[in-house]
Amino acid sequence: MGFTVTSAFRWWVREHPNRVAVDFDGEELTYADLSAWSSRVAAALIADGIRPGDRVSICAANTLDYAVLIVAIMLSGGIHAPLSFRSSARELRGSLDTVTPSLLFTDADRAGTAREALGDEAGKLRSLDVIRPLREATAPAPSTLHHAEPDEPVFIIGTSGSTGTPKGVVYSHRSIMTYAAEFAIMEPRTGNGGSILAAGPYSSTSGTLLLMQFLSVGNTIYTQSRFTPELALKLLQEKKITTFLASTIFFERIAALPEFAAADLSTIAFAQISGARVNPAILQAYREKGVVLRPAYGCTEAGGAWAARDETAFSEPEKCGPGAIFTEFAIRGEDGGFAPAGTAGEILIRSGALSQGYWNNPQATAETFRDGWLHTGDKGVLDERGNLTFIDRIKDIIISGGLNISAMEVESVIAEVPGVEEVVVLSAQDDQFGETPLAVVHGDARVTIDAIIAHCNAHLANYKVPRYVAIEPEPLPRMASGKISKVILREKFKDAAGMLPKVR
CATH class of the missing domain: 2.30.38.10 (Luciferase; Domain 3)
Incomplete structure (x- = not known):
């Protein structure tokens, strides 16, 4: 047995077969159930031609079947390469060119977009609907499934980064297991027998990395098909969840609920907050309930890196x-x-x-x-x-609702609008998403807010489309180097939410 997610998962299947591994919107799968179902799906993937190292992409909203397929891809030896379910056909095509998957699974809502993006490769398309019936398929022989090595890739998470060019961040068994070990050693209640509320989409590290990490240490993972603060607060209390890792906006929306005042969150042993600066009032609101929100720094290439320790979490929460x-x-x-x-x-x-x-x-x-x-x-x-x-x-990254947006990618799309001469995309504060894109545009008489939004809607995922647009009559300010000065524009539009109307 190697230092692999596969070995760890099989250990918990053996040791605690009846422990709940995943609870998705109330539908439970024990470790034994998840192993049996994902093994059958893995055998089906192998029969469909998947070989070790082949990429298998999924473009769908979070579901229990999606989670099972992620585990199945690992057991088949394939590499999970998820794609954002919010992607336009253009964005999907760019991601497909990056990871070159052998198969692409979609749900019904994304099938048309996926087919358009695949073009002549439409034969790679598969429906996520095939996963559920495989739960009752014949169990494969253990020798059918892949024996993983520690440095084999497990998944590839897409990131646009600062250049706007799609890149795929590769995580191996070893890197995931090291990440999981850090948590379990330093914060034991995040390990064997613990539980976590996971709010992120499986197309991000906050979805797939957390799924792999916490299955590796024998946790129960609670997941919602769509994050709602009301249900999240209910789950934290009723399921006595011990770990909650999320972006700042999720903690803020929960704390804003009227029922938060009477909530019992005493079972939360480790809470990690990231993605945006934290209002001290939010830290205090949770601290009054015995929950220390530990600010973390991280990025797609490093997961959550790590969070504040006791020496700073109480006295210097900005660290x-x-x-x-x-x-x-x-x-x-x-x-x-x-x-x-x-x-x-x-x-x-x-x-x-x-x-x-x-x-x-x-x-x-x-x-x-x-x-x-x-x-x-x-x-x-x-x-x-x-x-x-x-x-x-x-x-230039904007974090909106926990999702990364490349300012350059949005700028490149807006620059295609007829009449646009200069464009800068900045971050504007937003009560619902924490941050949201603000486009500052200079051009001729053809440039209108409606034209910009229509073009963005056609070529970008919804969450990347600017909610604020400022059309400037004069050329945008520049530095001595000739580059547009984002410093000056950030200062001018620092209160964009108060000075500009929301355009969508």
Whole structure:
């Protein structure tokens, strides 16, 4: 047996077959149930031509069948390459070109978009509806399934990054198991016998990575088909959930509920919050219930990295902690060396839990993963004890409802609108999503807000379409270098929600 997710999963199937592995909208699967069903699906994938290393993509909303298929792909030796269910056909085509899957599964709502994106490759399309009947199929012989090795890829998560060019972040069995081990060692109640409320889509690390991580340590994973704060608060209490990891906006929406005041959250042993700066009032609201919200710094290439420890979580909540047992932070100074404490620079991460790099993209991998460190492109500072404070994203990323949006990708699409001469996409504050795109555009008389939104709707996922648009009569301000000054525009539109109407 190797240091693999597969080995860990099979261990829990043996040791605790009747423990609930996944509870999806109230439908439960024990570890034995999940093993039996996913093994049958894995055998079907192999019969459909999937071989070790083949990519299998899924473009669908979260369902229990989707979760089963993720595990099945791993058991078949395939590599799960999920695609955002919000994608347009254009975005899907870009992702398909990146991961080149052998099969693409979709739900009914995404089938037409997927077929358009596949074009001449429509023979790769499969319906997610085939998964449910396989629950009652004949059990395959154990020798049919794949024996994984620690450094084999398990999944590829797509990221647009700061360049707008699709990249696939690769996680291996070893990196997932190291990530899981950090949590279980440092916070034991996140391990054997614990439970987690997972709110993220399976097309993101907050969905697939958490699923793999917590199955590896014998947890029960509670998942909703669609996050609602009311149901989340109910599950946290009724199921006595011990772990909750989510973006800031999810914690804020739960705390805004009238019933939050009387809620009993005493079973939550570890709560990690990330994705945006945290209002001290939110920290205090949860602390009054005995829940310490631990700010974390992370990125797609490094998962959640790690969260604040007791030394800072109580007294300096703006700090994200000093790393973890297998994870180290450092700051790269302007001279390219390590910056001393108190000096801001680029955040570097060194960890056994890092992704392997970018799928089939050695140049991007070499640029980002070098000298043993992940160069995040984000700005931060360490204190004397090594605790990290995140300052700003050097890369132009907007985090909306926990999902990353590349400003450059949105800018590229808006630039296609007839008459647009200059465009900048910034982050605007939003009560529902935390952040949302704001487009600042200069052009001729043909440029209208309606034309911009219509073009974005046709070529971008809904969550990437700007909710605020400012059409400027004069050219956008520029720096001495000739580049458009986002600093000036951020200052001008810092209160976009108060000065501009929402356009959708």
